[in-house]
Amino acid sequence: MIKIENLTKNYGRHKVLMGVNAEVKEGEVYGFIGHNGAGKSTTMNILAGLIGFDKGKCIINGRNIQSKSNRANNEVGYLPEDPKFYPYMNALEYLEFIGSMKGYTKKQIGEKTEKMLDMVKLSKAAKRVIGGYSRGMKQRLGIAVAMYNDPELLLLDEPSSALDPEGRIDVVEIISKLKSQGKTIFLSTHILNDIERVCDRVGILNNGQIVLEENIHQLMKRYIQPVYDIEFDGAVNEEQFRILREADYVEKVNFDGSKADIWIRNFEQNSTKLLKLISDINIPVISINLRKNSLEEIFLKVVK
Amino acid sequence: MNTFNSFKTYVKKEIIEGMRTKKFLVLAIGVLFFAISDPIMLKLLPEILKNEMQGADLSMLLELSQKAALDSYTNNLFQLSTLIIVLSMMGIISKERSDKTLTIPVSMGCSINGMVSAKLLVYGVFILLINVVGMLVAYYYSGIIFGFTYGSLFAAAVSGAVYGLFFVFVLSILILASSFVKKSFLAVTVTLLFVYLMPLAGNFERVKRYLPVNLLSEANYFADFLSKNMVVSLICTIGLTVIFSVLSVFKLERVEFV
Numbered sequence A: 001m002i003k004i005e006n007l008t009k010n011y012g013r014h015k016v017l018m019g020v021n022a023e024v025k026e027g028e029v030y031g032f033i034g035h036n037g038a039g040k041s042t043t044m045n046i047l048a049g050l051i052g053f054d055k056g057k058c059i060i061n062g063r064n065i066q067s068k069s070n071r072a073n074n075e076v077g078y079l080p081e082d083p084k085f086y087p088y089m090n091a092l093e094y095l096e097f098i099g100s101m102k103g104y105t106k107k108q109i110g111e112k113t114e115k116m117l118d119m120v121k122l123s124k125a126a127k128r129v130i131g132g133y134s135r136g137m138k139q140r141l142g143i144a145v146a147m148y149n150d151p152e153l154l155l156l157d158e159p160s161s162a163l164d165p166e167g168r169i170d171v172v173e174i175i176s177k178l179k180s181q182g183k184t185i186f187l188s189t190h191i192l193n194d195i196e197r198v199c200d201r202v203g204i205l206n207n208g209q210i211v212l213e214e215n216i217h218q219l220m221k222r223y224i225q226p227v228y229d230i231e232f233d234g235a236v237n238e239e240q241f242r243i244l245r246e247a248d249y250v251e252k253v254n255f256d257g258s259k260a261d262i263w264i265r266n267f268e269q270n271s272t273k274l275l276k277l278i279s280d281i282n283i284p285v286i287s288i289n290l291r292k293n294s295l296e297e298i299f300l301k302v303v304k
Numbered sequence B: 001m002n003t004f005n006s007f008k009t010y011v012k013k014e015i016i017e018g019m020r021t022k023k024f025l026v027l028a029i030g031v032l033f034f035a036i037s038d039p040i041m042l043k044l045l046p047e048i049l050k051n052e053m054q055g056a057d058l059s060m061l062l063e064l065s066q067k068a069a070l071d072s073y074t075n076n077l078f079q080l081s082t083l084i085i086v087l088s089m090m091g092i093i094s095k096e097r098s099d100k101t102l103t104i105p106v107s108m109g110c111s112i113n114g115m116v117s118a119k120l121l122v123y124g125v126f127i128l129l130i131n132v133v134g135m136l137v138a139y140y141y142s143g144i145i146f147g148f149t150y151g152s153l154f155a156a157a158v159s160g161a162v163y164g165l166f167f168v169f170v171l172s173i174l175i176l177a178s179s180f181v182k183k184s185f186l187a188v189t190v191t192l193l194f195v196y197l198m199p200l201a202g203n204f205e206r207v208k209r210y211l212p213v214n215l216l217s218e219a220n221y222f223a224d225f226l227s228k229n230m231v232v233s234l235i236c237t238i239g240l241t242v243i244f245s246v247l248s249v250f251k252l253e254r255v256e257f258v
Helices: A040-047 A091-101 A106-119 A135-147 A165-180 A192-198 A216-222 A238-246 A267-280 A295-303 B003-020 B023-052 B066-088 B094-098 B103-107 B112-146 B153-180 B184-201 B213-219 B228-252
Strands: A002-011 A014-024 A029-034 A055-060 A076-079 A153-157 A184-188 A201-206 A209-215 A227-232 A250-256 A259-264 A285-290
Touching: A002 A040, A014 A029, A014 A040, A014 A201, A029 A040, A029 A192, A040 A055, A040 A076, A040 A153, A040 A184, A076 A135, A076 B103, A091 A106, A091 A135, A091 B003, A091 B103, A106 A135, A135 A153, A135 A165, A165 A184, A165 A192, A184 A192, A192 A216, A192 A295, A201 A216, A201 A295, A209 A216, A209 A295, A216 A295, A227 A267, A238 A250, A238 A267, A259 A267, A267 A285, B003 B023, B003 B112, B023 B066, B023 B112, B066 B112, B066 B153, B066 B184, B066 B213, B094 B184, B112 B153, B112 B228, B153 B184, B153 B213, B153 B228, B184 B213, B213 B228
Parallel strands: A014 A209, A029 A184, A029 A201, A076 A153, A153 A184
Antiparallel strands: A002 A014, A002 A055, A201 A209, A227 A259, A227 A285, A250 A259
């Protein structure tokens, strides 16, 4: 669906993108993450056809969008980071303006507008002027506009940043719904929790380049720490502690009363052995957790 | 995509904007205020000055006639209404650029040509109409006060239309300036300098008839027919308006609306 090859963009002497390579497959939700100012919005604006680029290739649906005539406005829906609308219009008028600009008939505009307002839960506020909308409402209206053409590809630039928790949940729910409809979504954000919830793959942009691109589940698995945090029902006696510590695959054991942190070698092979050993030495267990790295921790490790 | 329907959309958007942001109201006041106030001010001026200049023969100093009232109105149109029109329209493109309200429409394939043409059409027609109305009001009102001794109703309508056309030309300068600079006040400054300094170029007899500002000198005669000089100025003004609009579209199509 999207193929970015060696994409370069400079603003004067300032190099923003220095050979970005990324690929987004059809029906995939791709999380595009990076620090503020890493070049996420620049990449999004290039993909939306709003700005040009210096070198490289940007292919959307098989078409190189370097040429303006090749930009497929009907196939791409774009939500800017801070969507701006005409404040004197209401949502109904704005969507009608968009529909009419795209050349739909009155009947189509009526149906589409109603459907979009319903999807983003703005039907009740449809006749209020946009100038009086909250940031979350504007964001939802932006998604409705981006979805108006029923595009195959959606470019969402920081859709949930600067929103309150309720607004964020609403936006993430809308994205999940669009994902279930089979839309391809290129999602830029620095709220990594959202990425974990909706994305299939993730690309990390750092210093103008993609430094990591991977399936999110594989990525989380790869960065799993080989540590079990175990809480026992009561204190562990000396003998039980010795058996655990002396197992050849146990690297380190930290005990704090009834709690233990156990590091093991060769995690994939030995994790079942450890669980069996705990069962064999007959210590009642209250909880056992594999310590996971959050995407935030992975991101920080990768960009360091 | 139906181009005509899309153009109608841009026109509708400009009409909504003009009404809801009170631009039409400001433009109407900026022109009609002087049409109503100038004749009555001229009528009251001797009364006002009588107390200040006791014993002086004011009839020697002041010409109290329909022509004088219309001259005062046309002076104010050029000096003050130009300022009001330019200031009220200062954000016509710049505000859309600085507020980024064009980002979404452009990402969806909005036609820059259609947008600029719609702005020029909507505000141009309104300015043209309000100037015709203003001149008719000034003519009729000054005629009632001082007697119908100058020009005719038809000549007043023509003169108003010519003034309107000049202001459409001013609008095209503002749009062109706004396509180059993002800051509204810079576009306003460039436009006002261009307009207010244009009469200086009229000192060169060879170029005078080709200047849009010459339209105003011709319109001030309130003649029932179009003089040869006025036709030349008219053609030049319309030509320049079209050229400026085309240049604006050319420039704006290369602007990054982010």
